[in-house]
Amino acid sequence: MQSQETNLQALYEKLLESEEKYRRFVENAADIIYRTDGEGRFIYVNPVGKRIFGYSESEFIGKHYLELFHPDFRNKARQFYATQFFGGQYSSYLEFPAVTKEGKQFWLGQNVQPLMENGQIMGFQAVARDITDRVIAEEEVQKLNAELELRVAERTIQLENANKELEAFSHSVSHDLRAPLLAINGFTQFLSMHLGEKLDDEGKRLLSVIKTNTQTMQHLVSSLLMLSKTNKKELETVTIDMTALAQATYKEIASPEAQQKIILTISPLPQANGDQMLLRQVWSNLLSNAIKFTLAKDECAIVVGGRIEENKNIYFIKDSGAGFDMKDAGKLFGVFSRLHTDDEFEGTGIGLSIVRRVIHRHRGEVWAEGEVGKGATFYFSLPKE
Amino acid sequence: MADQKVNILLVEDNPYHAELTLKALTMHHLNENFVWVKNGEDATDFIFCRGAFASRSIENAPKVVFLDLKLPKKSGLDVLKEIKTDERTKSIPVVILSTSREEKDIIEGNNLGMNGYVVKPDDFEKFSEAIKNIGYYWLVLNQLPKK
Numbered sequence: 001m002q003s004q005e006t007n008l009q010a011l012y013e014k015l016l017e018s019e020e021k022y023r024r025f026v027e028n029a030a031d032i033i034y035r036t037d038g039e040g041r042f043i044y045v046n047p048v049g050k051r052i053f054g055y056s057e058s059e060f061i062g063k064h065y066l067e068l069f070h071p072d073f074r075n076k077a078r079q080f081y082a083t084q085f086f087g088g089q090y091s092s093y094l095e096f097p098a099v100t101k102e103g104k105q106f107w108l109g110q111n112v113q114p115l116m117e118n119g120q121i122m123g124f125q126a127v128a129r130d131i132t133d134r135v136i137a138e139e140e141v142q143k144l145n146a147e148l149e150l151r152v153a154e155r156t157i158q159l160e161n162a163n164k165e166l167e168a169f170s171h172s173v174s175h176d177l178r179a180p181l182l183a184i185n186g187f188t189q190f191l192s193m194h195l196g197e198k199l200d201d202e203g204k205r206l207l208s209v210i211k212t213n214t215q216t217m218q219h220l221v222s223s224l225l226m227l228s229k230t231n232k233k234e235l236e237t238v239t240i241d242m243t244a245l246a247q248a249t250y251k252e253i254a255s256p257e258a259q260q261k262i263i264l265t266i267s268p269l270p271q272a273n274g275d276q277m278l279l280r281q282v283w284s285n286l287l288s289n290a291i292k293f294t295l296a297k298d299e300c301a302i303v304v305g306g307r308i309e310e311n312k313n314i315y316f317i318k319d320s321g322a323g324f325d326m327k328d329a330g331k332l333f334g335v336f337s338r339l340h341t342d343d344e345f346e347g348t349g350i351g352l353s354i355v356r357r358v359i360h361r362h363r364g365e366v367w368a369e370g371e372v373g374k375g376a377t378f379y380f381s382l383p384k385e
Numbered sequence: 386m387a388d389q390k391v392n393i394l395l396v397e398d399n400p401y402h403a404e405l406t407l408k409a410l411t412m413h414h415l416n417e418n419f420v421w422v423k424n425g426e427d428a429t430d431f432i433f434c435r436g437a438f439a440s441r442s443i444e445n446a447p448k449v450v451f452l453d454l455k456l457p458k459k460s461g462l463d464v465l466k467e468i469k470t471d472e473r474t475k476s477i478p479v480v481i482l483s484t485s486r487e488e489k490d491i492i493e494g495n496n497l498g499m500n501g502y503v504v505k506p507d508d509f510e511k512f513s514e515a516i517k518n519i520g521y522y523w524l525v526l527n528q529l530p531k532k
Contacts, residue, residue: 175485178507182484183401186509190408218507225485 032108032128038121040065052130054101065124070097070105085114085121095131107135167231174224181221185214223350226281230357235275242269242315245276246304249283258291262300269306270313272382278358285351286317286378293321293376311384312364318377324370332368355380388440392418392524394447396428396464397482398456405509406451406482409516415524420447425459428452429467432474443473449500449523450479454490462493469498476530478523 026033032049036042045053045060053060053068066074073096084092091113098108110128114121188210199207246266254262272279287302294300297320306315324332333356352366359366359380370376393410397403403421410416422428428450430436434443450468454461461481468474480501481494491502503519506512 178484178505179399179402181507182505182509182512183399183405185507186405186408186512187401189509221507 029127030129032130033126034060034128035115035123035125036065037123040124043123049128052100052106053098059101068098070099073097081112084112085124090114095135106130106132167228170224170228171232174221174228177217177221181214181217184210185218188214220350223354227350227354227357230278230281230354230361233275233278235278235361237273238276240272240274240276240279242272242279242306245280246283246287249280250287253284253288254291258295262291262294262302265301265303267303267305269304269315270308272313272315273385274362274382275358278361282355282358282380285355286380289351289378290317290319290321290376293323294319295321297321308384309381312381313384314379314381316377316379318375320375323372323374323376324368325372326370329368329370333366388442388445390418390445391420391447393420393449393451393520394428394431395419395421395451396423396425396456396461397421397451397453398423399453402453402505405512406516409513410520412513413517413520415517415520423457425456425461425464428456428464429459432468432477433471446474446477448478448529449519449527450477451519452479452481454481454483454487462490462497465494465497465499478527478529480519480523 026046029046029048032052033046034042034049035044042060042063042065045055045057050057050060055063066077069077077094077096080094081092091111093109093111095107095109097105099105107130108128109131110126112124112126115123115125188207192204192207192211196204196207243266246269250264250266251259287304290302294302299320301320303318304316305318306313308314333352355378356366359382362382364380364382366378366380368376368378393415395403395406397406400423403423407416407419407421410419420431422431427437431438431441432443432446432450434441452461452464456464465479465481468477468479475498478500479498480503481490481499482503482505483490484505484507486504494502500523501519503515506515
């Protein structure tokens with residue numbers, strides 16, 4: 001009997017000790033911990049809760065939980081908890097704007113569990129944490145994202161407009177330049193036909209200078225027109241036998257002398273999906289470049305090849321011509337950018353920019369490798385699909 | 386202007402192109418009864434015998450009209466439309482001579498009933514060849530219905 005009492009006493013002390021531990025834990029927690037009765041009225045709030053909300057113990061106890069919510073959010077919260085707990089869910093998490101006694105608004109993230117006894121909800125206990133910093137940061141991010149999207153959209157419109165203007169500009173320049181060109185060309189021709197005999201040597205030379213420059217101008221204008229067409233033309237995508245296209249294009253553009261002098265090797269090329277007319281233009285420009293730069297050499301060889309990679313096919317044209325310095329590689333594809341003078345090699349400086357535009361429109365890439373005096377290799381890739 | 390016979394009516398605002406066209410026609414002996422007007426207004430006045438051309442008769446139509454598109458006052462396509470929508474003039478052949486190949490112009494010209502669309506080559510030799518071919522076809526080979 002004595003020992004049974006001692007045991008009970010010991011058990012009671014242990015219980016008190018355990019409750020004390022638990023109380024200290026709850027009272028010193030950094031999070032708000034509170035408990036309500038079955039109707040949602042507070043029966044306990046820890047010191048952090050009182051401090052954050054600014055209510056005294058007596059003000060807090062008996063207050064309905066919804067009074068802590070921002071008025072605009074109360075209906076939503078009521079519905080949320082009704083669905084959660086009367087739907088039989090054990091635990092819920094809700095983030096909401098709360099209001100202190102002084103009317104200051106802040107954000108809480110709150111875990112709520114129902115306290116059950118014999119299958120009945122007797123009350124609720126909750127752990128809540130101030131998440132204001134995070135919510136503000138998130139709002140800031142959202143705001144920045146929205147601003148960014150707006151700015152991207154604005155810039156896209158600006159860019160599209162600039163592109164359209166540029167397009168219209170190069171189109172009208174190349175068209176409007178043709179009218180005076182025909183006149184210059186025509187009258188120069190008449191001058192040399194009818195007055196050619198009366199001109200002295202210097203006069204004849206001057207006339208031929210005009211003619212040569214008119215021709216250069218004609219090339220420039222028609223290349224510019226071609227460039228503007230490559231932008232405007234709708235892509236008509238078909239499957240293309242690139243080996244046949246490269247061969248046919250070479251035969252079409254290489255003069256008989258060039259064909260005799262140049263050793264051309266075309267390995268079987270991967271098929272391509274693309275616009276036949278535009279890709280013919282690519283071959284035409286790259287091959288005529290290779291021919292132009294190779295013919296000046298004693299040994300002339302052009303190799304055309306390709307390979308299949310995971311998502312793309314790669315094609316290349318390698319020549320034994322004048323080559324270029326790799327530090328100039330970036331200038332190769334720009335409009336009107338030329339690495340050689342007219343005395344060395346003729347050209348308008350538009351051919352490779354047409355190549356680049358066509359390939360970019362096919363979502364492919366262009367690049368080149370070279371060494372001065374040792375030839376150049378031009379590559380382009382096309383996506384498989 | 387007296388009611389003279391007209392083979393070619395050239396509608397062209399660029400005087401240099403007009404001169405080159407006439408030179409090309411002359412080179413190929415196709416310049417007889419050639420008339421040049423500088424804008425669309427004059428072109429329709431000529432065809433429909435109005436204003437400065439009131440003394441002409443509408444039956445005395447040109448055998449062919451060479452029509453530039455970019456014209457002051459009244460555009461080439463407007464001129465074409467007037468000619469082709471009038472019962473009295475719709476059989477007059479109209480060939481468009483343009484500095485550029487413009488898809489929408491070709492389509493519209495075609496819908497309006499143009500008889501040809503030729504891009505002026507910017508090389509004179511080719512230009513002259515083109516003018517000769519068009520002139521020869523419409524003045525010599527082509528047969529029009531009797532009025």
